[in-house]
Amino acid sequence: MTTAPEDPSSLAVRGAVGDASWEQLQRFSRLLIERGEPRGVIGPREVPRLWSRHIVNSMAVNSFIPRGARVADVGSGAGFPGIVVAVTRPDLHVVCIEAMERRCAWLDDVVSELDLRNVDVVAARAEDVRDEFDVVTARAVAGLDTLARWTLPLVRRGGVLLALKGERAAEEVQGAGRVLRRLGAGSWEVHEVVSPLDGSVTRVVEVRR
Structure with a gap:
């Protein structure tokens, strides 16, 4: 049985x-709760912490x-962070890159339901995309060394x-330093x-080319 999600209405998110x-x-x-969880886009254990662990994160x-x-979100999955970024930053154009057909169908449905005119969904692996972006985002995709190989190009x-x-x-940044330099990164920092x-604290690794 799915537990009720957090209620952020009385807090500072708004x-x-x-x-x-x-x-x-x-x-x-x-x-996400009514359609995403039944479709297997998110697990039932994620519903109680949907806001803290996923949306606000x-x-x-x-x-x-x-x-x-112009932003590319690699491995968008259920829409994290790509859909959240597009919703909270309407000044941006977000391209959600997702390899799994089932997840792409979900993202297309979300874009339609929310009428997100600043979002495109691309069904592809990151390494097969031939384009350049001002910003690339990623969450829970791979270790930083592997992620850098897929995304820095x-x-x-x-x-x-x-x-x-x-x-x-x-620690991930320290271990990936050689790969980052080889791929043309100029600097990196953990925020x-x-x-x-x-x-709670979220860590954002910023890698500049």
Whole structure:
């Protein structure tokens, strides 16, 4: 039996994103619970922590994305962080890149239901995409060394890769240094972003070309 999700309505999330984005996030969360979980897009254990672990966690990249940027979200899955970024940053154009047909169908449905005119869904593996973006985002896709091989070729010169990582982010960065340099990264840094929902810390690895 699915446990009820968190209720962020009395907390600071609404203030962090504004009323319009807040309403869209609420709709997205309902879609995930009512349709995404039955379709296997998210597991039933994720529903109780949908906001803290997934939606608000995805918002952590927003402050590192310049206004008007063209963004690729690699391995979008259920829509994290790509759909959340598109909803909370309507100034951006977001391309959700997802290899699994079932997940692409889900993303297409979400884009249609939420009328997200700033989102395109591309059914492909990242390494097969021939394009360049101002920003590439990724969450729970692969270790940083592997992720860099897949994503840095998509980042234009002067652009940035933003990878959402866990507590061992600094160790991943240290271990991936040689690969990052070989792929043309100019600098990298781990940022800690405090959640407006529960005060937890999300780590964003920023890799610049």
